[in-house]
Amino acid sequence: MGLLRVEGLFKAFAAIRAVDSVSFEVRPGEIYGLLGPNGAGKTTTISMISGLLEPDAGEVIVDGTPFGSDPQKAKRIMGVVPQELAIYEELTGRENLEFWGRMAGLSSGDAKARASEVLAALTLTERAKDAVKTYSGGMKRRINLGCALLHRPKLLLLDEPTVGIDPQARLNILEFIRGLRATGTAILYTTHYLEEAESLCRRVGIIDHGKLLAEGTLKELQERLGGDRLFVLEADLKDISPDSWAGFHQRFRVIQKTERQLVVSAIGSRDPSDCLKDLLGLPVQVENVTLKRPSLNDVFLQLTGRDLRE
């Protein structure tokens, strides 16, 4: 039973369908990744789940209760980390944490105690008394994250929490989030970074143009491509179509084709060496053939025809 269940969520802004019939669920102790490019509908989805935005259709169910029937109850068990740094730069890190803790309903004493815990967990104790405006980008991101944790939410909504920070700071935050999963917190994590979704999330939903195109574990998504390996053929493929190669589509599924590259997966459980022979025997001047494990980007490529990094 998911702590968060989203069913047929829909939101349109004039003619634009920002979120179109999106359904998924997040279970306790699970990090569910919502992966998609900018403008895919991730933030709109999180805004509707957190009650900032009213859906045109669909339902958000938090801990078994429809959000609309008791928003206050749902909000009490949620922690929301917005994509923007929604913190007070003039206040210190500790003051920010204590303030948002008080706002979440903690008493003054509890807020102070929890702020100390969170500061220690985020390794910010030494800078706790400094104004946030003096922090680095990564430290601000950590405080932004910490402000949502004071009341120990059962459900954490993270909207691109690592955007705009350096790789080391990002790794630190990802490690911290992994630790949160261990406490049983259900986490919805939106990102447009493939590596984050691959390394952090147990299940991933791929979203583009407001539609959830696919979801599942990394393995399940890889299987959509026909196995755990892809073949990358490099050649001069200008003005050449795989349709003209006899029997090719019975043996391979085309993931991507450019003027220089053809990415395919094998159909059926065939031996890789046989596949390589087939590819080298194609009527083109093959320059190179390599094998690779399929990534979420390949899944995205297959689903949308576009590279997620574009």
Next chain:
Amino acid sequence: MNPPGTPLTPSLSPSGGERVSERRERGIFNLLRVLLAKDLRRAGRNPLPVFINLLIPLCITALVGLAFGGKSDSGGLGRIRFAVVDEDKTVLTDFLRGAANQREGGKYLEPVFLERDEALRLINDNQISAVLIIPTNFSRNYLLGRAGVSLELVKNPAQSIHPAVLEELLGAVVTALNAIARNLQSEFPDWQRVFEGEVDYKVVAALIERAGDKLKRAGKFINPPLVLYEKDVPTDASKDQPAGAVKRTTQKADPVSGIFGYLLTGMAGMFLLFLASNATTDLHREIRQCTFARYHTLHHQLSPFLASKLLFTVVVLLICSTILLGGGGLVFRVAWRHPAALAGLALGYAFFAAGLMAMLVALIPDERKAGALNTVVGMALGLAGGCMFPPQGLPAFLRDHVTPWLPTFWFVDTARNLQYGSGEVAWVSALLKLLGLSLVLLALAALLFRRQFRAGGRP
């Protein structure tokens, strides 16, 4: 910071939302206190915007003080320096010249006697406030009762209030001269001969005696005056007065402080709106930094957040009111007759101004667009409410059908009545109206913000 490679490990205990929820709902006042404390702390860390807000009323007071003459040894306006050009040069004009700086007149007036060219040069150099010209044959024409007898006053356009005061004084002199002419007209031919040098002491003595007789007969009408205008009505029996009614006592009016008291209340009515607009920019900042949206993801209503912003603005406005009305009162020696009532009224007006600006932010969350709108709304409310001009001078439709409904008018008119009016001034009802309107505006702001959140996610 963790050393590289050392992962961050949360040391958080398992979630326990239920335990936390038991501690919640400590009450709206507790929430407001935390929100307000946060804003005051932020203002303390970044005091520049607040200083600017406080500096504005100080500058306004100082500028008005400079423009209108400011403080002087004699208090209020100081002595009015003006030139008298006597082109008639008779005994009568000597008498008029002498009267200008005698006794009480000398306290307020500083006449200098010059030729026309020199006087006009001084006025061009902004060294005098006006030039009074007594034209040739003024005495002769006056005493012969000829038509078109006039005195000429050239006012200095670079000054505002001093020339206006002189004009009023000259009006009083002309009225007095006309009154004398009506009552002593039969004696004027003889007086004319005396002024032209035909001094027969017997005739002069007889003239003085007859004039004295007439003054004696008129005495009982003049001193004390037959018709009295009493500005204030002293009342001792105030026990039955309704709440908020002010007990009035007769007090010697100070015309100079009267002008500034009138101006200060109007200025406060207008500028407190602009200052409220400035103070409310913090709400724009919260919208821009998404802290308002983050607050909305919590389990609270929007209204406490907005109420805390309103309280913060009210605190700033009360300090500004103290500077404008208190400081301005000291500078211009305005003795506020009912400071407690005025302070209560200022409090109500601060609530209204803050509520209005919060509602305008909700209406137009874009800071730049809102700035222009706030200025227009502030000016319109100020002008139509009689802040800058007396309401009596407004166009009839505006004065009769619009002005009475404006909160600016409720504040300014009640404040002026407290200072200058007679009888009971129901300032409490004005205060309640302002507070009530403030609540309505706050509720409207919350409603607008909620709609914007629902429609677009972020205001």
